[in-house]
Amino acid sequence: MAAGKGEDLKLLGLDESPFAARVRMALSVKGVGYEYIVQDLFNKSELLLRSNPVHKKVPVLIHNGNTICESLVIVQYVDEVWAGMGTSILPADPYKRAVARFWAAFIDDKLFPAWVGIMRAATEEERAEKVKETFAAIEHLEKAFVECSNGKAFFGGDSVGYVDLALGCFLFWFGAVHKMFGVEIIDASKSPLLAAWAGRFGETSAAAEVLPEPDKAVEYAMKLRAKRAAAK
Amino acid sequence: MAEGELKLLGTWASVWACRVRLALHLKGLSYEYVEEEIFSNKSELLLKSNPVHKKVPVLIHNGKPVCESRIIVEYIDEAFPAIGPSILPADPYDRAVARFWAAYIDDKLEAEWVRAYRGETEEEKREGRKQMFVAVENLEAAFKELSKGKPFFGGDTTGYLDVMLGGLLSWQLGSEALCGVELYDAARTPLLSAWAQRFGALDAAKAVLPDVGRVVEFAKMRRAQIAAAAEAAAAVATKN
Numbered sequence: 147m148a149a150g151k152g153e154d155l156k157l158l159g160l161d162e163s164p165f166a167a168r169v170r171m172a173l174s175v176k177g178v179g180y181e182y183i184v185q186d187l188f189n190k191s192e193l194l195l196r197s198n199p200v201h202k203k204v205p206v207l208i209h210n211g212n213t214i215c216e217s218l219v220i221v222q223y224v225d226e227v228w229a230g231m232g233t234s235i236l237p238a239d240p241y242k243r244a245v246a247r248f249w250a251a252f253i254d255d256k257l258f259p260a261w262v263g264i265m266r267a268a269t270e271e272e273r274a275e276k277v278k279e280t281f282a283a284i285e286h287l288e289k290a291f292v293e294c295s296n297g298k299a300f301f302g303g304d305s306v307g308y309v310d311l312a313l314g315c316f317l318f319w320f321g322a323v324h325k326m327f328g329v330e331i332i333d334a335s336k337s338p339l340l341a342a343w344a345g346r347f348g349e350t351s352a353a354a355e356v357l358p359e360p361d362k363a364v365e366y367a368m369k370l371r372a373k374r375a376a377a378k
Numbered sequence: 379m380a381e382g383e384l385k386l387l388g389t390w391a392s393v394w395a396c397r398v399r400l401a402l403h404l405k406g407l408s409y410e411y412v413e414e415e416i417f418s419n420k421s422e423l424l425l426k427s428n429p430v431h432k433k434v435p436v437l438i439h440n441g442k443p444v445c446e447s448r449i450i451v452e453y454i455d456e457a458f459p460a461i462g463p464s465i466l467p468a469d470p471y472d473r474a475v476a477r478f479w480a481a482y483i484d485d486k487l488e489a490e491w492v493r494a495y496r497g498e499t500e501e502e503k504r505e506g507r508k509q510m511f512v513a514v515e516n517l518e519a520a521f522k523e524l525s526k527g528k529p530f531f532g533g534d535t536t537g538y539l540d541v542m543l544g545g546l547l548s549w550q551l552g553s554e555a556l557c558g559v560e561l562y563d564a565a566r567t568p569l570l571s572a573w574a575q576r577f578g579a580l581d582a583a584k585a586v587l588p589d590v591g592r593v594v595e596f597a598k599m600r601r602a603q604i605a606a607a608a609e610a611a612a613a614v615a616t617k618n
Contacts, residue, residue, distance in 0.1 A: 200482065200516055212471050219477045226470040240456040244444045251446055252430065286430055 155180040165217040174352040176232035250312040321360025384409035394447035395435040397545030405462035487513040494557040
């Protein structure tokens with residue numbers, strides 16, 4: 147996508163990274179153009195190492211030479227800089243903003259390590275423990291959906307918001323976990339509201355534009371596993 | 379009252395609660411403070427207000443709870459724009475930088491400090507010490523860049539990062555007793571060492587931060603409690 151007029155906007159990421167997907171979907175919601183520079187995390191570029199020396203991770207947003215790191219920080223930045231464009235990502239009300247930030251933090255601090263743990267588990271016992279933790283987190287998020295959506299289609303209400311992006315970026319990886327381990331993280335019988343939300347989210351233009359097929363994530367997971375085995 | 383009803387659930391030793399109290403003090407906001415018996419007897423109000431984590435701090439504003447210290451401090455800044463000074467900077471890029479380092483303080487500096495303080499093995503504690511120094515050196519560089527020669531991360535006056543790091547100060551000043559080594563070393567991190575002294579001298583710090591000696595005594599007792607509980611759990615596991 148070409149950079150907008152007068153804007154020097156680049157995003158360092160890769161298709162398989164859910165955190166990069168978060169940012170790409172935020173930029174899509176805002177209708178902001180940018181140069182997408184795909185990174186090879188097995189062979190990190192000078193640009194990436196220079197732009198994120200502390201963490202050496204994607205995503206990194208480079209705006210007029212300034213670098214912004216950490217996906218949720220970047221999403222808030224995008225929302226604030228392009229406040230007049232597209233739809234608002236965070237709500238206007240301070241209390242609702244605090245609630246949205248709380249659930250996004252929960253998604254990263256509790257849900258993410260749990261579902262990643264399913265993939266990285268060394269034993270079946272460990273995997274079962276991680277599956278349990280994942281479902282516990284999803285149960286909280288099912289309640290969160292009621293609280294945040296207020297009967298509307300998304301956590302953000304009528305349009306995709308902060309929590310939608312925070313959770314929605316994992317959907318293609320949930321598909322990968324299902325293919326690889328037979329675990330349905332968002333299961334319509336256990337979390338019907340989230341299952342319905344996931345269907346709607348997948349149909350938004352942001353998700354359709356950005357999220358890859360679960361197969362791509364499965365391939366990447368295999369590649370990671372091979373690299374880790376070779377490193378031993 | 380313009381601010382409505384503010385109630386803070388906290389514990390005297392909690393670094394996270396200290397952050398919130400510092401922010402409230404700097405804004406000049408009055409509030410009711412409720413000391414929770416966090417380890418033995420969590421109140422109904424706490425469990426109802428933070429059902430997900432059941433932790434302090436929780437700020438209850440006109441009956442509505444806000445949880446997680448970084449989120450609470452941003453909330454205070456946004457809910458009371460006309461009262462007291464701003465905590466976060468105005469510019470979106472400066473705000474992003476502040477949020478980045480706040481996350482770093484929690485995810486790296488504090489996490490590694492805790493490892494150094496109560497890692498399960500000597501090796502873990504050693505690794506924690508090593509990594510906490512990596513983190514504090516990164517923060518030293520951040521302070522240099524952000525303060526631009528002024529006394530605080532926020533410039534002439536305290537800002538978000540001063541509050542984020544300042545809330546941890548009493549525990550950090552106990553590092554020698556708790557982690558075996560001082561965290562703020564004038565030779566290694568001169569700017570942060572000077573900042574720590576400066577911050578500690580502020581009225582807000584004196585009003586809010588607990589006595590270092592008291593924290594050290596409490597921390598040693600907590601560490602022993604946690605270790606004993608872990609040993610007991612391990613003993614049960616091996617029996618079964």
